[in-house]
Amino acid sequence: MTDEKFPPDPDEGLEDVPQFPPLDEERVPQFEDTPLTRGEYIAALAHFYRAEMHRALIWRTRLDTTTNWAIVSTLAILTASLNSPQYATEGILLGMFANMVFLAIEARRFRFFDVWRARVRMIEENFYGGILRRDQVSPYESWGVKVAEDLLRPKFHMTRMQAIRARLGRNFLFIFAFLLLAYLGHRIWPLAPDRFLAEVSNVPPWLPDLIVGMLYLFLLGIMAFTPRVLAPEIAYWPHPEKSGEDMSRLDV
Numbered sequence: 001m002t003d004e005k006f007p008p009d010p011d012e013g014l015e016d017v018p019q020f021p022p023l024d025e026e027r028v029p030q031f032e033d034t035p036l037t038r039g040e041y042i043a044a045l046a047h048f049y050r051a052e053m054h055r056a057l058i059w060r061t062r063l064d065t066t067t068n069w070a071i072v073s074t075l076a077i078l079t080a081s082l083n084s085p086q087y088a089t090e091g092i093l094l095g096m097f098a099n100m101v102f103l104a105i106e107a108r109r110f111r112f113f114d115v116w117r118a119r120v121r122m123i124e125e126n127f128y129g130g131i132l133r134r135d136q137v138s139p140y141e142s143w144g145v146k147v148a149e150d151l152l153r154p155k156f157h158m159t160r161m162q163a164i165r166a167r168l169g170r171n172f173l174f175i176f177a178f179l180l181l182a183y184l185g186h187r188i189w190p191l192a193p194d195r196f197l198a199e200v201s202n203v204p205p206w207l208p209d210l211i212v213g214m215l216y217l218f219l220l221g222i223m224a225f226t227p228r229v230l231a232p233e234i235a236y237w238p239h240p241e242k243s244g245e246d247m248s249r250l251d252v
Contacts, residue, residue, distance in 0.1 A: 045127060052119045059113035066106040067171050070099050074175055078182055085191035089208050092183045096176070096215060103172050107163035111156045114229075118157055122147055158229050165226040168219065176219060183212055 036044070074095050081091035126138035140146075158166075168176075187209070 045123065049120065049123050049128075052116050052123070056113060056116035056120055059109055059116060062109045063106055063113060063167075066102055066109060070102040070106075070172065070175055073098055073102070074179065078179075081182070081186070082191075085186070088186045088191070089183075092179060092186065093208060093211060096179050096183075096212070099172060099175055099179070100215075103164060103167060106167045106172075107160060110163045110167055111158060111160070114157055114163075115150075115154060119147055119150060161222060161226045162229050165222050166229045168222060173223075176216070180212070180216065 077091050077095035077098070081088035084091075122140070122143055126140050126143040130136050130138055
């Protein structure tokens with residue numbers, strides 16, 4: 001009688017091999033209880049870095065768009081003022097307040113851009129910097145915990161006035177200076193008699209000068225008394241308790 005051969009049991013000898021991922025009583029995989037390997041950690045962080053970099057680039061592009069709006073609108077208003085010099089005062093004042101609106105929009109966008117930029121800089125400094133140096137000791141201890149807290153409870157790292165000062169000093173200072181020169185040139189050497197609010201009676205002729213003076217004093221006050229925005233790795237992470245204003249639910 002020949003011995004009958006059976007195929008080997010695939011589960012034989014696997015009783016002591018740990019299940020991956022572990023299963024609960026209902027045989028449901030428990031991925032959260034499984035520690036990440038080094039390769040999984042690096043892969044996840046690389047994808048996270050790419051996503052944060054993409055966000056920062058998108059908001060950086062939106063900043064350029066707002067600046068382009070301001071430049072184009074300023075040139076259009078000045079061109080119209082030269083074509084109708086009797087209404088140049090109204091046109092230049094309109095250009096100044098239009099640029100104030102553009103400045104406020106760009107400051108808001110800069111605050112969002114700064115959120116993603118801060119995370120990108122933290123990863124670059126403490127993760128990729130260590131890889132390139134062949135030194136895995138991060139310059140900032142517990143940097144991953146700080147980034148995780150910022151993900152769970154996102155915050156703006158600068159106030160609205162700080163953002164306005166940053167964008168004013170970067171771009172809009174030159175636009176407002178150009179408008180001021182155009183306004184002074186029109187008031188000193190007008191190309192035509194000024195008809196500022198000619199249809200409205202009892203308007204003093206010094207009213208536009210007062211409006212322009214108050215506007216530019218406000219801008220100078222922002223530049224003089226608002227704290228300067230520092231780089232993210234210097235300003236935000238070492239002092240998380242002073243990280244700025246919380247994001248509102250409408251802005252997230």
